[in-house]
Structures are given as C-alpha cells and as structure tokens.
Amino acid sequence: MNRVALITGASRGIGRGIALELAKLGHDLVLNYAGNRVAAGQTQHDCLAAAVATGKAIRAEIRQADISRAADRQALIEFTRTSFGRLDLLVNNAGVAPDVRADILDASEESFDRLIAINVKGPYFLTQLAAKWMIEQVTHHGSRITPKIITISSISAYTASTNRGDYCLSKAALSMLTPLFAARLAEHGINVYEIRPGIIATDMTGPVQEKYDRLIADGLSPIKRWGTPEDVGKAVAAIAQDALPFSTGEIINVDGGFHLRRL
Ligand SMILES: NC(=O)c1ccc[n+]([C@@H]2O[C@H](COP(=O)([O-])OP(=O)(O)OC[C@H]3O[C@@H](n4cnc5c(N)ncnc54)[C@H](OP(=O)(O)O)[C@@H]3O)[C@@H](O)[C@H]2O)c1
Structure with missing residues (x-):
C-alpha cells in the first residue's frame, strides 16, 4: 500500500515541485488548491506521468479548499480519509504574499488579516486535524507507520522586508508551529519539520524578478x-x-546559504 501525502497549495510553484518529487517516490497524493483548478489538473497529470516514468503506480486526487476556512479544512481531511484511508505526510505549503507591497507605515489591516488567516491560522488548525488522525493511525498500527508533518515557512521568518511586514510577521508566527507540534507529537512517533526556502522562482516572486536577479x-x-x-x-x-x-x-x-552571516 502506498504512503499518502496531502499537500496544500499544490497547483503551482513550490507545492507543485513537492508533489512531483513525492510522486516519483510512489506516494499517493491529495493535491489541494484554492481557485486554480486548471493548474491543479496539470499538476495531477504531471505527477501521474512522473510516477509512471519512475516505475511507480500512484493515485493523485485534486481537491479545492481554502485553508483559511474551518469547514474547508475539515472537508479536505475528510476527503483524504474517504479517498485513501490514511495520511502519512502533511505538507503545509499553501501561502500568500500581500496583494500590494506597502510600506509598514501605510500597510492595511485588511491585508494583515488575510495573511494571518491563510499563512498562520490555516496551517495551524489543519495540522491540528491531521495530527489527531495521525495519532489514531499510530495507535492502531504502531511503529509500522511513521507519519510526518512538514511546514514551508520562509527566510521572511527572520528577514525584515519593510514593504511587506504582514508577510514577515505571518512567517515568523508560522515558524512556531514546528516546535509546538514537534514537542507535542514526539511521544506518538510523529516527526515535525520546517523547511525554510530562500528565493524560489514561482508566480509569487514573478513581480520582483528583476530586483532579485540583481x-x-x-x-x-x-x-x-x-x-x-x-x-x-x-x-x-x-x-x-x-x-x-x-x-x-x-x-x-533551502536557500542557497542565504542564512549564513558573512564577513
Ligand atoms: N517563492 C518563494 O520565493 C518563496 C520563498 C519562501 C517561502 N515561500 C512559501 O512557499 C509557499 C508556496 O509559495 P509559491 O511561491 O509556490 O506560491 P505560488 O506560486 O503563489 O502558489 C501558491 C499556492 O498556494 C495556493 N493557495 C493560495 N491561497 C490558498 C488558500 N487560501 N488555500 C489553499 N491554497 C491556497 C495556490 O492555489 P491556486 O493555484 O488555486 O491559487 C497555489 O497552489 C508559500 O507558503 C510561500 O510563502 C515561497
């Protein structure tokens, strides 16, 4: 039986890259997206092809859910349960940048609330749901299964960008998710990790490509x-x-060494 991974924000960018690597390993996949069904379908198609190319037989399902909404999070977990009956890996990848990069002296409360809802509240409570189900699985199957949780944060968790303070705050807060759940879930054999990407070529960084090129x-x-x-x-x-x-x-x-202090 294949291991099952649920990846939020898997329709594009980093989530898509994660899905493709897990497909090559032979994981069954739940590919979550917010609104871009066509892109999610493309990821699904490419994952199935990547698995075949490496001699693996997998299933990949796409599922819309806005992770900032409680009902959607619940439905996403239920969908995973009814489709596959198990969950070996949750990847909290979905996240958004502010629609407008605004100086912190002018930035809006509306943008702050949106980023906190999607980048912090969503993964925190989705992890809560997934963790409870993972504990159930471990209780039932013992050490034959080793569920894991990975959260994609950012170098913005510790790097001040004064034109997107809401994003930096959201990623700094998100960084606390991993120590919290790692400490709570260790007794159940569930390991928890944070991956902190640097500057990655995706739609999110498209608008600032020239600046980052330089x-x-x-x-x-x-x-x-x-x-x-x-x-x-x-x-x-x-x-x-x-x-x-x-x-x-x-x-x-995963940042090309961005985090290193140099002299
Ligand atoms: N790109 C970078 O340089 C970089 C660096 C460090 C960290 N990160 C982090 O890596 C993650 C992925 O970033 P990316 O660059 O791949 O972004 P992206 O290309 O903009 O893709 C964002 C993904 O998240 C999904 N999404 C957005 N809001 C959602 C919601 N409310 N519920 C569920 N899914 C939602 C999108 O779905 P739709 O396609 O349906 O809209 C899409 O699949 C984010 O957490 C980001 O903060 C990115």
Whole structure:
C-alpha cells in the first residue's frame, strides 16, 4: 500500500515541485488548491506521468479548499480519509504574499488579516486535524507507520522586508508551529519539520524578478542562483523517505546559504 501525502497549495510553484518529487517516490497524493483548478489538473497529470516514468503506480486526487476556512479544512481531511484511508505526510505549503507591497507605515489591516488567516491560522488548525488522525493511525498500527508533518515557512521568518511586514510577521508566527507540534507529537512517533526556502522562482516572486536577479548576481546568497520548486521538493522527499528519523522540530534551510552571516 502506498504512503499518502496531502499537500496544500499544490497547483503551482513550490507545492507543485513537492508533489512531483513525492510522486516519483510512489506516494499517493491529495493535491489541494484554492481557485486554480486548471493548474491543479496539470499538476495531477504531471505527477501521474512522473510516477509512471519512475516505475511507480500512484493515485493523485485534486481537491479545492481554502485553508483559511474551518469547514474547508475539515472537508479536505475528510476527503483524504474517504479517498485513501490514511495520511502519512502533511505538507503545509499553501501561502500568500500581500496583494500590494506597502510600506509598514501605510500597510492595511485588511491585508494583515488575510495573511494571518491563510499563512498562520490555516496551517495551524489543519495540522491540528491531521495530527489527531495521525495519532489514531499510530495507535492502531504502531511503529509500522511513521507519519510526518512538514511546514514551508520562509527566510521572511527572520528577514525584515519593510514593504511587506504582514508577510514577515505571518512567517515568523508560522515558524512556531514546528516546535509546538514537534514537542507535542514526539511521544506518538510523529516527526515535525520546517523547511525554510530562500528565493524560489514561482508566480509569487514573478513581480520582483528583476530586483532579485540583481540581488542574486550581487551575491545575496553564497550559491548564486534562484532556487527552484524542485530544490524544495527534494528536501521534502528526503524527509518523506525517513532520512531524518532522530530529528524533529528541525529547520531545514533551502536557500542557497542565504542564512549564513558573512564577513
Ligand atoms: N517563492 C518563494 O520565493 C518563496 C520563498 C519562501 C517561502 N515561500 C512559501 O512557499 C509557499 C508556496 O509559495 P509559491 O511561491 O509556490 O506560491 P505560488 O506560486 O503563489 O502558489 C501558491 C499556492 O498556494 C495556493 N493557495 C493560495 N491561497 C490558498 C488558500 N487560501 N488555500 C489553499 N491554497 C491556497 C495556490 O492555489 P491556486 O493555484 O488555486 O491559487 C497555489 O497552489 C508559500 O507558503 C510561500 O510563502 C515561497
């Protein structure tokens, strides 16, 4: 029986890159999206093809849910349960940037509430639902299964961008999810990780591509290139393959070394 992964925000960008790597490993997939059904269908198609190319037989289902809404989170977990009957990996990837990059002296409360709802409240309560189900599974199957939770945060958790303070605050808050659930779930054999991407080429960074091209060329990170969704997918795949069994609550930087202090 294949392991099952639920990935939020899997229609595009990093979520899509994660889905493709897990498909190659032979995971069955629940591919969540918010509104872009066509893109989610493309991810589904590409995941099935990637699995076949590596000799794996998988199922991949797409499912709309706005993770900021309680009813949608519940329905997403129920969908996973009825479709596959198990959950081995939750990847909290879905997240949004502010619609407008505004100086923190002018930024709106509306944008703040939106980012906190999607980037913090959504993953926190989705993790709560998934964790309870994972505990049930471990209670039933014992150490034959090793469920895991991965949250995609950002270098913005500790990097001040004064034109998107709401995003930075949301990612800093999200970073506390991993130590909390790692501490709570260790006794159940459920490991919890944070992956902290740097600058990754996706729709989210499209509007600031030229700015980041320049910064990267000028040495923003020791590894002088844009990150890719595949870079993040490979880190998720390592965890999904039980490569870090005695580590929980870890932060894994996938940022070309951006976090290194240099002199
Ligand atoms: N790109 C970067 O440089 C970078 C760096 C560090 C961290 N990150 C983080 O990585 C994650 C993915 O970013 P990305 O660059 O791949 O973004 P993206 O290309 O804009 O894709 C965002 C994904 O999240 C989904 N989504 C948005 N709001 C949602 C909601 N309320 N409920 C469920 N799904 C929702 C979107 O679904 P639809 O397609 O249906 O809209 C889409 O699949 C985010 O958490 C982001 O903060 C990105």
